[in-house]
Amino acid sequence: MAALSDKQVAEYFRRSYQAVDGLWFMKVEEKYDFDTALQIDKEVWKVMPKIQARMIKSMLKIDTGEAALRKSLETKLALEGFKFKVEQGENWFRIRVSDCPWHNLIVKSGREKFAGKVGTTICGVEYSTWASEFDKNMQFRLSAQKCEGSEHCILEFRNKR
Secondary structure (H helix, E strand, O other): OOOOOHHHHHHHHHHHHHHHHHHHHHHHHHHOOHHHHHHHHHHHHHHHHHHHHHHHHHHHOOOOOHHHHHHHHHHHHHHOOOEEEEEEEOOEEEEEEEEOHHHHHHHHOOOHHHHHHHHHHHHHHHHHHHHHOOOOOEEEEEEEOHHHOOOOEEEEEEEOO
16 A cells, blocks of 8 residues: 555545535435534534634644734644735734635535625634634634635734733
8 A cells, every 4th residue: 555645644534524414414414404414514623623723733833822813823724725815913913814715615516696694694603713712812713714705815803901
């Protein structure tokens, strides 16, 4: 058996992760309906970011706070294949996503008509949950979405202190 490079292994697991997310959604939708599948997906994404954030914290040996949140999100997005830039201000940072693999999968599967509803629901829950794992005073706002026709997704994190 030929050995795979670390990059190939990572790509295998990233694609498998994306595929299983989409497949389970479609199977729940087949059995029930789109809104039920989205509601169950939302419940999953109330928990998944906690697991991921805690794992990233451990792997990067970081603790809490705004700087740790930013570093963790940069790592997460890079691992998942996003293309993005980060802007930093005093007590806030913004991530401008130019290429989202999740949006790309929705488009590739011909389900663009659902993209806005999925993006608003899931990204809203995912990133606010992720932020709360690092700093309870960080507020998340999704101010633009590729899923809604914007050129970029804009993820804004602001310290409400």
